[in-house]
Amino acid sequence: MDIFINSISAISPVDSFNQENLLLQTPEMVDGWYKCIEPDYREIIDPRKLRRMSKAVKMGVTTGLKALNDADIANPDAIIMGTGIGCILDTEKFLQQLIDNDESLLNPTAFIQSTHNTVAGQIALLIGCNSYNFTFTQKTHSFESALLESKMLMNDGEANTVLVGGIDETTNNTVALMQRAACAQSDKDAGYVPGEGSSFFSLSNEKGTNNIAKLIDVSVKYGIDTTKDLERALQEFLVKNGLEFNDIDLLLSGNNNSESKWYNAVNDCLSLEKLVISYKDYCGEYDTASSFAMWLGTKLIHEQDAQKVLIYNTDEGYSHSFILLTKC
């Protein structure tokens, strides 16, 4: 079954939300990480409701509603989300409150909004959507799981339209803790710039004039021990979809400036003339960064000449993911 992307929407460290034409610029680093450029939410969300929403919820709801609106879908057959760390701002807020007040007199708002499924639940609530509603949280492959579930749901004949998204917010505290963990593991600076973002897509199984790209396949692999295994896994993935290495004309690589044999191996598989974009240069490193890559890939297919786009990401070799997009 063919799955089409009918609309995209992203809030990211580059000015992706209001951008008519793609203009990629290196984001400004604040406090050592890439913060999202946030739009004026009041234009999209009722200001009374905005007041209680955390950043993740605001970003998620805004991009989710825009993607639905741009695809002219009032009520999708499913809302499927991926988030690696969840609503970390409210999680930290409630934790801090708990510690400061010694487990007494706590305000429940942060707790209520700290659950991983808050964003998907809020979108359903705002548009009155009683349909299928899933939230995945598998570290760096949370968004890939959401994409896979969307694809399978459509294959199973349970949905014609799906709103799918990836979202992670970050905080100074989380950045500091993650950097500390990375340093302790490798005795050096993490080497990457942390980031955040929210990217949503309207998917449909119907061919039409509003299709802007095609989602061909998504795959997550574990248990890959060598770069040879990785090459084989990539080849299998492409062959399964009727392609060879040479057919890919754009690689969106999750390389985050750390020396990685995995990213080099994928670069080497695809021929050198092919364009490679290290997408984390624009969104920073975060668990669902591949959803930003899918936003970028879709945009490059729709507005520019990209034909067959491969998105590759790895969690330092522990797991590997491929997403394949093509022109319609």
Place this chain on the structure above:
Amino acid sequence: MTDKIYISGIGIISAIGDNIDESLHSFANYKTGIGSTKYLETIHKNKFVTGEVKHSNTELFEMLAIPEKMQKKYTRTSLIGTIAANQAVKSAGLAQGDIKDAALVSATTVGGMDKTEKVFSNKEQASIDFILTHRCGDSTDRMADYIGLSGYRSTLSTACSSGTNAIIHGVRLIRNGLADIVIAGGADSLSKFTLNGFNSLMIFDNDFCKPFDKNRKGLNLGEGAGFVVLESEQSIKKRNKTPLCLVSGYANANDAYHQTASSPEGVGATLSMQNALKKALLKPDEIDYINVHGTGTENNDLSEGVAIKNIFKDNIPPFSSIKSFTGHTLGAAAGIEAVFSVLSVKNGIIYPNINFKDPIDELDMVPETKYTSDNKLKHVLSNSFGFGGNNSTIIFSAV
């Protein structure tokens, strides 16, 4: 549903036992696992009863024979999840090769929160290892590594409905030819975070919870893990295995009413039961037993009861909640209840809804309060509902 998806193994640990036999013994003897809080460090120890797994982390490490140098990678959620997933794998009689290529789908709401709390309260001195165990998916990775699984894995976090959604994702992986065997379920440990969170919502019964009782006051928190092994027909045949039961229907719907409360009309719950029945090609009167979500909160039990009436009208099958035994185990609840529902189908067990006295006025529904086995239960329906309006239903059927 045309493709047959079987369940070939089950594993469990909760407040009422470390395995299937201990759990069934507790049910048969009306022995709740809820009691005073021993292991969770909290100032509310003497205020609330909880359903703790009756072991310290040290004992859990011993049960799994995890060497000391590896222990820093495990949180309590990972530990109890690994125990249940490992049991499920053994119960299905999976060979090392089967496990390697299998997929694992887990569910959790707190992930490594028990350790995050320690890092957070002592930011400078705390061990950094636990920074890396915070994310929910980390517990799933630990389970996979321990049981020797190197296939696809994922984690669902849709509050208290997570476990059913994990099983649904697992079923789809098989239906879509991406796996032959999937280990699916959920694991959640108690944490100060959830205890204080639910307390701030004033949703606890300080005494033992009373699901579906007129005078119910709230829930008791619990912890535990429950996993099932899902298997394709082809794999069952190849392994020459007698399955425990079938997954015949499932559905997920959103209540779209309130972030934490269920709608008075039970919109989402009605939809999820209705769609699961449709998927199973069953009529309501074919359901022999319902394992209700039944948390014991004012809101859930009323809303769920209304939804059950919407579907079953005047012909409500026997039903009961096991939460007065295990406590509400959040992300693990549906995994645990899937295991007990499978045993209902397999051994005809109906679990007692203890602490029930009088029916809720608006509903006049009386749950089963006696433990009975050898009932003829061909189709068992299990509900799980959560924050964010997430409602899920799954139906298990005799082979």
